[in-house]
Amino acid sequence: MSALTIENVWKEYGDQIVLEDISIEIESRAFVALVGPSGCGKTTFLRMLLGQEQQTRGTILIDGTPLPREPGPDRGVVFQRYSVFPHLTVLGNVLIGKEMLASPYSGRLFGAARKQAAEEARALIAEVGLEHALDKYPAQLSGGMQQRLALAQALIMKPKVLLLDEPFGALDPGIRAEIHTLMKRLWHENPMTVVMVTHDMREAFTLATRVIAFERLRDRPEEKIRYGATISRDIPIWPPRIAGMASLIRPDRDGPVTQGQ
Numbered sequence: 001m002s003a004l005t006i007e008n009v010w011k012e013y014g015d016q017i018v019l020e021d022i023s024i025e026i027e028s029r030a031f032v033a034l035v036g037p038s039g040c041g042k043t044t045f046l047r048m049l050l051g052q053e054q055q056t057r058g059t060i061l062i063d064g065t066p067l068p069r070e071p072g073p074d075r076g077v078v079f080q081r082y083s084v085f086p087h088l089t090v091l092g093n094v095l096i097g098k099e100m101l102a103s104p105y106s107g108r109l110f111g112a113a114r115k116q117a118a119e120e121a122r123a124l125i126a127e128v129g130l131e132h133a134l135d136k137y138p139a140q141l142s143g144g145m146q147q148r149l150a151l152a153q154a155l156i157m158k159p160k161v162l163l164l165d166e167p168f169g170a171l172d173p174g175i176r177a178e179i180h181t182l183m184k185r186l187w188h189e190n191p192m193t194v195v196m197v198t199h200d201m202r203e204a205f206t207l208a209t210r211v212i213a214f215e216r217l218r219d220r221p222e223e224k225i226r227y228g229a230t231i232s233r234d235i236p237i238w239p240p241r242i243a244g245m246a247s248l249i250r251p252d253r254d255g256p257v258t259q260g261q
């Protein structure tokens with residue numbers, strides 16, 4: 001399970017209302033794409049789900065329980081850039097989450113625990129197509145490879161919810177298409193719910209099960225401070241995409257993708 005319930009959530013910075021009365025039920029295993037004009041509060045919303053920001057009113061529940069007020073291993077995140085540590089290798093970047101969880105002060109794992117974590121990390125690195133780059137540093141990787149690494153780094157913690165903030169926004173179209181295929185596969189294979197902010201409508205409709213648009217409906221300059229953005233569209237994708245299942249209607253578009261495809 002990994003359902004999110006957002007109930008009458010507001011976010012204000014001082015006098016400025018950024019988000020106004022947002023209510024959404026995000027079912028377990030959904031892939032939600034959040035779209036909307038620049039500055040309407042998409043990243044702020046994602047940061048609230050991550051626990052980096054607190055809502056000023058309303059409640060956010062994960063599987064019926066209030067969301068912890070700080071980031072935790074149940075929520076993974078990938079940003080457009082700088083999600084990975086530049087001073088760690090590919091393997092080190094994927095291992096770090098487990099190491100910090102096991103030993104927050106030394107950040108080290110020993111013996112059998114290290115061996116098992118390293119095996120898991122290697123398998124995940126292979127799954128995102130970086131098995132030949134285990135000992136490389138992020139600066140030696142292309143932008144697409146860095147985002148693949150960031151996905152592996154997030155997924156090793158087996159998050160219930162994966163939060164993506166324009167993760168593919170800086171990539172060239174060809175590389176972006178390849179990573180979309182990978183993203184579909186990862187979503188089908190991992191028991192997680194995904195919430196992704198994107199500016200790219202095509203990307204939203206390629207990956208998501210549901211596209212939600214935020215919009216500031218009252219946008220005159222004098223109204224900007226007093227009113228925030230709210231949900232203006234909530235579009236289920238048709239034919240529906242279901243995590244882990246091939247679509248009878250569009251298997252080419254929506255089926256689980258096998259590795260190498």
Ligand SMILES: Nc1ncnc2c1ncn2[C@@H]1O[C@H](COP(=O)(O)OP(=O)(O)OP(=O)(O)O)[C@@H](O)[C@H]1O
Binds near residue numbers: 036042
């Ligand atoms: N820490 C903060 N303090 C004050 N205001 C903030 C803070 N973080 C965000 N804001 C304001 O909240 C509003 C929404 O910003 P946010 O980055 O969430 O929008 P966005 O929809 O993600 O934009 P973009 O698509 O351009 O990334 C902006 O007006 C921004 O200035």
